[in-house]
Amino acid sequence: MFDASGPVQGRGWGGVSFGQAQFHRLSALITLLLLIVGFGLANQAFFSVNNGLTVLLQTSVIGLLGIGMTMVIITGGIDLSVGSVLALSGVITAMSVKAGLPVAPAMLVGVMAGALCGAFNGFVITRLRIPPFVATLGMMLIARGLALQLTGARPISQLGEAFGMLGNGALFRVVEMQANGFPRVIFPGIPYPAILMFAMAIAAAYLLNRRQIGRHIYATGSNEEAARLSGVRTNHTKLFAYTMSGALAGVAGNVLMSRLVTAQPSEGVMYELDAIAAAVIGGASLSGGVGTISGTMIGAFIIGILRNGLNMAGVSAFIQQIVIGFVVIGAVWIDQVRSRRSD
Numbered sequence: 001m002f003d004a005s006g007p008v009q010g011r012g013w014g015g016v017s018f019g020q021a022q023f024h025r026l027s028a029l030i031t032l033l034l035l036i037v038g039f040g041l042a043n044q045a046f047f048s049v050n051n052g053l054t055v056l057l058q059t060s061v062i063g064l065l066g067i068g069m070t071m072v073i074i075t076g077g078i079d080l081s082v083g084s085v086l087a088l089s090g091v092i093t094a095m096s097v098k099a100g101l102p103v104a105p106a107m108l109v110g111v112m113a114g115a116l117c118g119a120f121n122g123f124v125i126t127r128l129r130i131p132p133f134v135a136t137l138g139m140m141l142i143a144r145g146l147a148l149q150l151t152g153a154r155p156i157s158q159l160g161e162a163f164g165m166l167g168n169g170a171l172f173r174v175v176e177m178q179a180n181g182f183p184r185v186i187f188p189g190i191p192y193p194a195i196l197m198f199a200m201a202i203a204a205a206y207l208l209n210r211r212q213i214g215r216h217i218y219a220t221g222s223n224e225e226a227a228r229l230s231g232v233r234t235n236h237t238k239l240f241a242y243t244m245s246g247a248l249a250g251v252a253g254n255v256l257m258s259r260l261v262t263a264q265p266s267e268g269v270m271y272e273l274d275a276i277a278a279a280v281i282g283g284a285s286l287s288g289g290v291g292t293i294s295g296t297m298i299g300a301f302i303i304g305i306l307r308n309g310l311n312m313a314g315v316s317a318f319i320q321q322i323v324i325g326f327v328v329i330g331a332v333w334i335d336q337v338r339s340r341r342s343d
């Protein structure tokens with residue numbers, strides 16, 4: 001009988017060996033390093049401090065969404081709603097600020113709205129037995145429609161300086177006042193969004209690797225029926241995973257809207273594909289039972305650096321979409337080859 005306390009000796013969930021999973025993560029890391037070297041040789045400005053911070057900022061939203069997406073994918077599901085939930089959460093945060101709520105509690109309200117959307121996804125999937133693709137596609141339309149309806153399809157601006165602190169602030173920033181009265185940035189500091197992303201990644205990795213709910217997430221994705229017979233509450237486990245995905249989409253929404261200092265109801269379009277791509281490139285299997293947060297972080301940086309390097313090379317956004325599309329197809333193909341070899 002299945003043992004919910006840990007993986008089978010020498011094997012990962014879903015029949016994929018830990019050696020194979022580590023090899024996939026290592027290959028993703030090598031790809032990341034090759035991209036860094038290649039773009040650095042093509043443009044010396046790529047290695048500048050300011051560009052490095054730009055990459056961190058661009059990757060933070062993808063990384064936050066990817067963490068929640070990884071949990072969902074490990075259970076054998078998918079969440080197509082995170083981009084729209086991101087927009088809705090940001091809008092609700094901005095509306096709370098406009099209503100007079102302080103920024104921190106307002107952002108908490110936005111995160112709770114995202115978690116509620118995720119919980120609704122989990123309820124529809126586990127109780128109504130709707131396939132995850134269809135259920136989250138429906139939530140994608142619902143959340144986007146709500147964001148547009150609440151704002152009249154118009155951005156919410158004039159949110160105050162405090163609202164932009166999370167997205168534009170930095171730790172250890174050093175600024176010197178010059179003789180002419182203008183400030184000069186000596187060290188731009190570590191962006192708060194990057195710190196938040198890494199903190200969430202560490203917490204999620206701990207949860208998946210060290211807590212019972214993490215083992216249950218892997219077990220549910222590996223063999224749901226065997227997990228259920230072994231005492232795992234698979235429906236509750238799925239509900240937890242989707243709720244976490246929604247909550248992290250809410251956090252990402254706060255980060256993105258704070259960076260813009262404006263709540264845009266149209267933001268987050270296609271972000272769900274970036275989150276899925278980050279997880280799959282990092283080694284998560286769409287068949288469930290396999291995936292790591294560290295791999296997803298590598299995948300997120302691959303996407304972020306790829307976009308940044310192509311931008312610096314003057315490649316159009318349309319060509320970038322084509323390139324990212326081929327990268328996703330390649331990652332999924334590698335996952336399928338790996339799964340067939342493990343059978």
